[in-house]
Amino acid sequence: MTEPNKPDPAVPPLTTIDDSQRIPRPRQPSAPQAEPIRTTADVPPGAIAAFAIVGLITVVLTLKWGVPKVIDWSHHQDWSWFTQSTATIADPVHAYLTAHTAGLPLTASSAFVIWQGVGIASLTLAWFTGAVGARLTWIAHGVCSVLMVWDASPAAGRPVATALAVLAWTVGSFFALRGLSLRPLINIHNHNHPAR
Numbered sequence: 001m002t003e004p005n006k007p008d009p010a011v012p013p014l015t016t017i018d019d020s021q022r023i024p025r026p027r028q029p030s031a032p033q034a035e036p037i038r039t040t041a042d043v044p045p046g047a048i049a050a051f052a053i054v055g056l057i058t059v060v061l062t063l064k065w066g067v068p069k070v071i072d073w074s075h076h077q078d079w080s081w082f083t084q085s086t087a088t089i090a091d092p093v094h095a096y097l098t099a100h101t102a103g104l105p106l107t108a109s110s111a112f113v114i115w116q117g118v119g120i121a122s123l124t125l126a127w128f129t130g131a132v133g134a135r136l137t138w139i140a141h142g143v144c145s146v147l148m149v150w151d152a153s154p155a156a157g158r159p160v161a162t163a164l165a166v167l168a169w170t171v172g173s174f175f176a177l178r179g180l181s182l183r184p185l186i187n188i189h190n191h192n193h194p195a196r
Contacts, residue, residue, distance in 0.1 A: 089165045092152035093145060099152070119145070126176035138176040142169035 093115060098108035119141050125134035146165045153161040 085164055085168075088157075088161050089145070089149055089168055092149045092161060096148040096152035115141075115145075123172050123176050127178065130179060135177060135180065138173070142173070145169060 094108065094112050097111040097115065101108045101111050118137065122134050122137035122141055125131055126138045146162060146169065149165040150158060150162045
């Protein structure tokens with residue numbers, strides 16, 4: 001038996017090995033790769049001029065022939081489906097506001113314009129800025145709109161009118177709530193940098 005403070009003679013002494021004998025071998029520098037085009041200084045001036053000319057010709061042709069054809073096409077379409085679906089949602093909201101603004105200094109028409117303005121503003125701000133307040137306003141506007149449609153629609157058409165209001169709000173939410181995730185965002189910062 002060995003003494004407690006003496007090392008076991010079966011353990012070999014530590015030795016330093018050369019880098020070429022290390023497992024895994026040290027990393028070798030990779031071959032240089034081509035740099036991506038980052039600025040207009042990297043693009044030849046002739047290519048920029050060609051893209052500008054082609055873009056200008058495309059805009060002129062679109063304005064000269066494309067826009068009149070689209071306008072002509074739209075004049076020959078039956079847009080009653082759009083006006084009817086809009087009226088299915090907007091008329092009950094206007095009727096609800098008319099019934100519930102009695103006795104207030106605010107008229108039903110003013111309340112309806114405010115309702116439309118808040119909806120458009122919250123949708124636009126939520127879409128372009130992603131601000132939490134705008135998104136919450138959009139959600140509250142949608143819930144209030146659906147409840148007003150439910151309350152003021154005729155009893156026979158109440159489920160269909162409410163479903164159309166929910167669908168319209170959902171389509172708007174594709175834009176207003178884009179990028180919103182219910183997953184928590186976890187950022188891991190590694191401050192333990194290896195020695196070089």
